[in-house]
Amino acid sequence: MKEYIEANKHSWATIAKEHYETFKTILLANESTLSQTQIQELGNIEDKTLIHLQCNTGADTISLARMGARVTGVDLVPENIHYAKKLAADFGINDARFIESNVLEIMEKHDEKYDIVYTTEGVLCWLPDLYLWAHNVRHLLADDGFLYVLDGHPFFMVWDEDKLPDLVVRYPYFHKTADRDEWIGGYACEPKKAVNYAWMYTIGEIVNALSQAGMHIEWFHEFDWLYYRVSAEKQNKDENGNWAFPEHKERLPFTFSLKATIR
Numbered sequence: 001m002k003e004y005i006e007a008n009k010h011s012w013a014t015i016a017k018e019h020y021e022t023f024k025t026i027l028l029a030n031e032s033t034l035s036q037t038q039i040q041e042l043g044n045i046e047d048k049t050l051i052h053l054q055c056n057t058g059a060d061t062i063s064l065a066r067m068g069a070r071v072t073g074v075d076l077v078p079e080n081i082h083y084a085k086k087l088a089a090d091f092g093i094n095d096a097r098f099i100e101s102n103v104l105e106i107m108e109k110h111d112e113k114y115d116i117v118y119t120t121e122g123v124l125c126w127l128p129d130l131y132l133w134a135h136n137v138r139h140l141l142a143d144d145g146f147l148y149v150l151d152g153h154p155f156f157m158v159w160d161e162d163k164l165p166d167l168v169v170r171y172p173y174f175h176k177t178a179d180r181d182e183w184i185g186g187y188a189c190e191p192k193k194a195v196n197y198a199w200m201y202t203i204g205e206i207v208n209a210l211s212q213a214g215m216h217i218e219w220f221h222e223f224d225w226l227y228y229r230v231s232a233e234k235q236n237k238d239e240n241g242n243w244a245f246p247e248h249k250e251r252l253p254f255t256f257s258l259k260a261t262i263r
């Protein structure tokens with residue numbers, strides 16, 4: 001498993017600088033990189049301590065700080081941490097902290113507790129062990145804290161994304177081995193050639209992992225839109241900043257979100 005994580009670390013490092021530049025431009029023009037959906041679901045986070053897992057180059061972390069949270073970002077990749085610190089400094093967010101760590105190992109080195117554990121948009125698929133992830137999340141949470149996740153719906157993950165909106169199953173829902181890809185990125189810069197590995201999870205596995213770690217799922221939402229653009233011609237952007245395929249609206253799930261607390 002270690003070599004898969006090392007490959008992913010290397011892949012994400014190759015696009016760190018371009019992500020920093022893209023997100024800096026976006027944050028200069030916009031108050032937030034979070035969608036209205038996320039902002040509404042999170043509620044008031046003012047003065048809350050928040051740890052952002054898989055923070056990339058920190059754009060969402062800065063948006064959360066702008067909403068009043070006291071933020072700490074975590075990412076596997078030293079280059080992402082470097083650019084996240086730089087981005088925070090660019091926008092005068094001087095009390096943001098960033099930690100370089102595999103999220104599956106954070107409980108071994110970080111003992112602080114948080115009101116909110118936040119992780120969104122392209123996260124669970126990078127983790128080879130969801131049960132270990134849930135235990136790390138539980139470790140980070142204050143007794144009355146909550147976890148917020150928004151990510152690709154497990155049922156969306158089965159489709160061949162090059163063929164959407166045509167529905168061609170490329171990855172079986174119950175697929176258990178790592179999927180090897182030769183390209184990384186694409187949502188905030190041009191894709192780069194760099195071998196990386198990702199994993200599929202079912203809804204049951206997400207629910208069971210959290211339950212086994214002692215968490216209670218308060219709600220689990222399913223949405224008929226994606227949080228990113230696969231194809232400008234084939235998706236419409238709605239008033240909340242989310243991207244839907246018109247032919248699949250109200251028919252198929254593409255994104256889920258959940259809120260979980262300690263049981």
Ligand SMILES: C[S@@+](CC[C@H](N)C(=O)[O-])C[C@H]1O[C@@H](n2cnc3c(N)ncnc32)[C@H](O)[C@@H]1O
Nearest residue numbers: 012054056075076077101102103120121122126
């Ligand atoms: C798709 S990005 C997250 C998207 C993020 N919302 C954004 O704004 O760009 C996935 C992130 O997960 C990080 N990552 C992948 N595996 C990880 C791991 N095991 N531990 C910590 N971070 C990891 C990558 O470095 C990358 O920054």
